[in-house]
Amino acid sequence: MSMITTISTWIIPVIILLVLLAGTIKKVPTYETFVEGGKEGVQMAISLLPFLLGMMVSIAIFRASGAMEGLVELISPLLSKLGVPGEIVPLAAIRPISGTAALAITTDLIKTFGPDSFIGRLASTMQGSTDTTLYVLTVYFGAVGIKRMGDALKVGLLADLIGIIASIIVCTYVFSL
Amino acid sequence: MVNVIWMFLAATGIIYAMFNGTMEDVNEALFKSANEAVMLAIGLVSVLVFWLGMMRIAERAGLLRGLAKLFKPIFTRIFPEIPENHPAMGYILSNFSANLFGLGNAATPLGIKAMKEMKQLSGSTTASRSMITFLALNTSSVTLIPTTVIAIRMQQGSVSPTEIVGTTIIATTISTIGALTIDRLFYNRRVRRKQR
Numbered sequence: 180m181s182m183i184t185t186i187s188t189w190i191i192p193v194i195i196l197l198v199l200l201a202g203t204i205k206k207v208p209t210y211e212t213f214v215e216g217g218k219e220g221v222q223m224a225i226s227l228l229p230f231l232l233g234m235m236v237s238i239a240i241f242r243a244s245g246a247m248e249g250l251v252e253l254i255s256p257l258l259s260k261l262g263v264p265g266e267i268v269p270l271a272a273i274r275p276i277s278g279t280a281a282l283a284i285t286t287d288l289i290k291t292f293g294p295d296s297f298i299g300r301l302a303s304t305m306q307g308s309t310d311t312t313l314y315v316l317t318v319y320f321g322a323v324g325i326k327r328m329g330d331a332l333k334v335g336l337l338a339d340l341i342g343i344i345a346s347i348i349v350c351t352y353v354f355s356l
Numbered sequence: 357m358v359n360v361i362w363m364f365l366a367a368t369g370i371i372y373a374m375f376n377g378t379m380e381d382v383n384e385a386l387f388k389s390a391n392e393a394v395m396l397a398i399g400l401v402s403v404l405v406f407w408l409g410m411m412r413i414a415e416r417a418g419l420l421r422g423l424a425k426l427f428k429p430i431f432t433r434i435f436p437e438i439p440e441n442h443p444a445m446g447y448i449l450s451n452f453s454a455n456l457f458g459l460g461n462a463a464t465p466l467g468i469k470a471m472k473e474m475k476q477l478s479g480s481t482t483a484s485r486s487m488i489t490f491l492a493l494n495t496s497s498v499t500l501i502p503t504t505v506i507a508i509r510m511q512q513g514s515v516s517p518t519e520i521v522g523t524t525i526i527a528t529t530i531s532t533i534g535a536l537t538i539d540r541l542f543y544n545r546r547v548r549r550k551q552r
Contacts, residue, residue: 191462194410195410197419198410198413198414198417198419199413201413201414201417201418201419202413202414202416202417204417205416205417205418207413207416207417209413212409212412212413212416213409213410213412213413214409215409215412216408216409216410216411216412216413217405217406217408217409217412218405219408219412220401220403220404220405220406220407220408220409220465221401221404221405223404223408223465223468224397224398224400224401224404224405225397227397227400228393228394228397231393231396231397232390232393232394232397233362234362235389235390235392235393235396236366236386236389236390236393237362237365237366237369238365238389239385239386239388239389240365240366240369240370240373240382240385240386241365241366241368241369242369242385243369243373243378243381243382243384243385243386244368244369244370244372244373244376244378244381244382245372245373245376245378245381246368246369246372246373246376249372249376275495282504282508285505285508286508289508289509289512290512293512294508294509294512294513294514294515294517295514295515295516299509299512299514300519300520300523303502303505303508303509303520303524304520304523304524304527305527306502306504306505307497307499307502307505307520307524307527307528308497308499308502308524308527308528308531309495309496309497309531310494310495310496310497311495312491312495313361315467315491315494315495316491316495318464318467318468319467319468319471319490319491319494320471320483320487322468322471322472323468323471323472323475324475324481325471325475325481325482325483325487326481326482327481327482327483328483329482329483329488329546330483330488330539330542330543330546331483331487331488331491331492332361333542334488334491334492334495334535334538334539334542335491335492335495335535337534337535337538338492338495338496338531338532338534338535338538339495339496339531341496341530341531341534341535341538342496342497342527342528342530342531342534345526345527345530345531345534346523346524346527349523349526349527349530350523353522353523354523
């Protein structure tokens with residue numbers, strides 16, 4: 180535990196230190212190079228805006244209308260038969276769509292059921308082992324101007340599905356015994 | 357595909373709201389989320405500027421090339437399209453390492469750089485094979501230390517906030533292997549279609 184926290188807090192400063200030292204040894208003009216690379220970041224963030232905004236608005240409409248809840252109600256009875264707690268469904272459904280929303284749901288589940296409950300542990304595992312596919316896709320492809328995604332979305336969503344199923348199985352196995 | 361999903365989310369939401377009587381909520385969410393998107397993009401500026409600045413130094417110092425060389429054996433197999441010692445490989449690897457430590461913020465700019473390099477390789481606006489593989493790796497989320505989740509668990513008074521690290525690593529490993537397998541299957545399907 181303490182080792183992991185130490186690593187988590189040390190890692191970024193240590194990386195910065197190593198980069199700066201290596202740059203200096205290789206005679207790179209560090210500050211000027213930093214500024215030059217940073218300029219690119221400003222442009223990047225601005226060019227991302229329309230992609231982010233478009234996707235976030237669409238998702239917000241879907242959630243605010245109640246369609247999201249409707250979808251969850253539709254699926255959850257089916258899952259409870261398989262021994263999957265229905266309370267986890269909203270998280271599984273929203274995880275690929277919105278990272279912030281998923282984090283909000285995870286926090287809510289942990290708060291409601293307790294961090295050491297089965298649902299709390301399952302939600303924690305699911306949050307850590309899947310990613311926001313739509314966000315990653317939007318940001319990465321948007322930033323470099325990829326117009327045709329090919330199979331990327333299908334592959335990404337299927338990967339999320341595997342992550343969700345794997346979390347359920349692993350947690351059931353590890354924590355239920 | 358993304359056009360359909362985008363339209364589907366918004367259209368279903370609006371039609372659902374007609375019958376559900378939640379049109380007011382939709383209206384509110386519409387403008388609130390647009391606002392949030394702008395805030396998010398602005399929030400990204402700081403992270404992007406900082407890490408792209410740092411990465412430029414790392415690149416000039418030859419660190420990315422070194423990293424790429426170290427992991428070359430595994431990654432040339434996963435990304436057969438990318439030539440050895442190509443900068444794209446360095447960015448992919450550094451994105452991967454940032455994700456491993458749960459540094460999502462640091463990973464994003466590196467991922468974008470990797471995409472840029474891969475786009476130059478393919479020279480087209482259609483997603484290339486390596487781009488799809490890269491996304492598969494990213495969305496299956498190879499996280500060793502889920503820092504955010506641990507933080508939430510601590511905050512909510514868990515007896516053992518880090519007990520989910522083990523299950524997360526196992527689940528993440530399964531989903532990553534699964535993602536790479538699915539990616540291969542889809543690639544083979546594309547190849548077969550082209551041959552016909």
